[in-house]
Amino acid sequence: MIIGVPTEVKNNEFRVALTPAGAVDLTQRGHTVLIQSGAGEGSGFSDEDYRTAGAELVPEVADVWSRAELVLKVKEPQAEEFPRMHEGQVLFTYLHLAAEPECAAALKERGVTAIAYETVTGPKGLPLLAPMSEVAGRLAPQVGAYHLMHSQGGSGMLIGGVPGARAAKVVVVGGGKAGEQAAIIAMGMGADVTVIDLNLERLRELSAMSARGLTTLASNTLTIAQEVAAADMVIGSVLIPGASAPKLVTREMAAAMRPGSVLVDIAIDQGGCFEGSKPTTHAEPTFTVGEQIYYCVANMPGAVPHTATAALTNATLPYIFKLADKGWKAALAADPHLAAGLNVHAGRLTHAPVAEALGEEAMPLEAALAD
Numbered sequence: 001m002i003i004g005v006p007t008e009v010k011n012n013e014f015r016v017a018l019t020p021a022g023a024v025d026l027t028q029r030g031h032t033v034l035i036q037s038g039a040g041e042g043s044g045f046s047d048e049d050y051r052t053a054g055a056e057l058v059p060e061v062a063d064v065w066s067r068a069e070l071v072l073k074v075k076e077p078q079a080e081e082f083p084r085m086h087e088g089q090v091l092f093t094y095l096h097l098a099a100e101p102e103c104a105a106a107l108k109e110r111g112v113t114a115i116a117y118e119t120v121t122g123p124k125g126l127p128l129l130a131p132m133s134e135v136a137g138r139l140a141p142q143v144g145a146y147h148l149m150h151s152q153g154g155s156g157m158l159i160g161g162v163p164g165a166r167a168a169k170v171v172v173v174g175g176g177k178a179g180e181q182a183a184i185i186a187m188g189m190g191a192d193v194t195v196i197d198l199n200l201e202r203l204r205e206l207s208a209m210s211a212r213g214l215t216t217l218a219s220n221t222l223t224i225a226q227e228v229a230a231a232d233m234v235i236g237s238v239l240i241p242g243a244s245a246p247k248l249v250t251r252e253m254a255a256a257m258r259p260g261s262v263l264v265d266i267a268i269d270q271g272g273c274f275e276g277s278k279p280t281t282h283a284e285p286t287f288t289v290g291e292q293i294y295y296c297v298a299n300m301p302g303a304v305p306h307t308a309t310a311a312l313t314n315a316t317l318p319y320i321f322k323l324a325d326k327g328w329k330a331a332l333a334a335d336p337h338l339a340a341g342l343n344v345h346a347g348r349l350t351h352a353p354v355a356e357a358l359g360e361e362a363m364p365l366e367a368a369l370a371d
């Protein structure tokens with residue numbers, strides 16, 4: 001199969017969808033790997049690294065897209081990429097279509113078969129979302145602490161406090177992969193941390209894992225309002241896979257926080273779980289609503305590509321082998337977890353929660369596989 005890897009074009013996105021190590025394995029399996037010249041540079045991989053790995057370096061982005069049967073990306077196609085997609089092409093990438101209606105429309109219109117990393121399932125959790133949730137979760141207290149500084153317009157709280165002056169209170173709403181990692185780092189920085197989740201079993205796991213120092217609370221509107229009002233930093237990391245994120249932190253709740261408090265909405269790629277959230281970029285990551293600072297970057301791991309590219313491709317490569325070796329239909333028919341990744345085929349949405357979020361009816365998987 002001809003597999004193409006274009007350079008990412010989203011604002012400040014320096015990850016790449018395949019490492020030279022992955023290119024070695026794919027070429028050894030008999031596949032042709034096209035890498036756009038320079039695609040790996042932001043992650044520390046030179047063109048020479050890919051050439052040595054057996055890949056073909058392609059100077060023109062148009063050639064990568066026109067020749068590839070399977071396109072590997074990191075982020076959802078951007079508007080400038082829409083016309084490059086062609087009928088019958090298979091795309092494997094993060095899509096987050098519930099929050100990207102224009103991208104969904106383009107994928108349908110161009111007749112692309114699109115498989116989303118974030119809806120591929122596993123025996124435990126979401127195996128292709130988890131590594132980036134770990135990265136974004138670990139980054140969240142770091143960026144939040146930065147924006148709490150007075151020089152950044154923040155309240156001037158040092159996250160860990162000092163002896164005799166209190167530490168910041170950090171509230172994490174949604175204690176899954178991202179939330180767990182955010183809590184661990186925030187505790188490590190000396191904050192007073194609370195995690196709120198609907199799933200009591202999950203709260204038991206977090207409580208056992210942290211031994212002491214972490215407060216866990218069951219999610220309900222009153223608890224969220226009380227905790228947010230007392231917080232210096234709120235980190236939003238809830239997820240209902242495929243669906244738009246529920247707006248758990250209202251404007252009114254956030255307005256009760258001290259001026260200069262920070263809200264980091266990791267769940268922004270699913271539309272955000274704070275009422276005031278709107279997607280931002282690394283170039284301009286924050287905005288204010290009233291007196292509070294919102295950080296809503298939809299590709300947080302793009303800021304740490306050395307770590308994030310390795311973590312992402314470690315997870316995606318086994319699935320790339322399946323798609324490339326068997327073809328998408330046979331690969332999905334053989335693996336229901338991979339099949340859960342199918343979001344678009346033949347001009348239709350194929351994932352029920354994504355289709356519901358976009359007000360459409362999903363094409364059943366069986367129909368897509370029989371097409």
Ligand SMILES: NC(=O)C1=CN([C@@H]2O[C@H](COP(=O)(O)OP(=O)(O)OC[C@H]3O[C@@H](n4cnc5c(N)ncnc54)[C@H](O)[C@@H]3O)[C@@H](O)[C@H]2O)C=CC1
Nearest residue numbers: 132133136174176177178197198219238239267298299300
């Ligand atoms: N902005 C970015 O750059 C990135 C964003 N993400 C996003 O972060 C979000 C979280 O991802 P994961 O941690 O992997 O998901 P996850 O599925 O591991 O965790 C989500 C948690 O939310 C909880 N939850 C659901 N409804 C809730 C409610 N009403 N109240 C409290 N908790 C509730 C669930 O019980 C679960 O524990 C996703 O939207 C994901 O796409 C992930 C990576 C990068």
Ligand SMILES: CC(=O)C(=O)O
Nearest residue numbers: 094132269298299301
């Ligand atoms: C999960 C995702 O969308 C990202 O890592 O950018």
Ligand SMILES: [Mg+2]
Nearest residue numbers: 076096269298
């Ligand atoms: Mg996006």
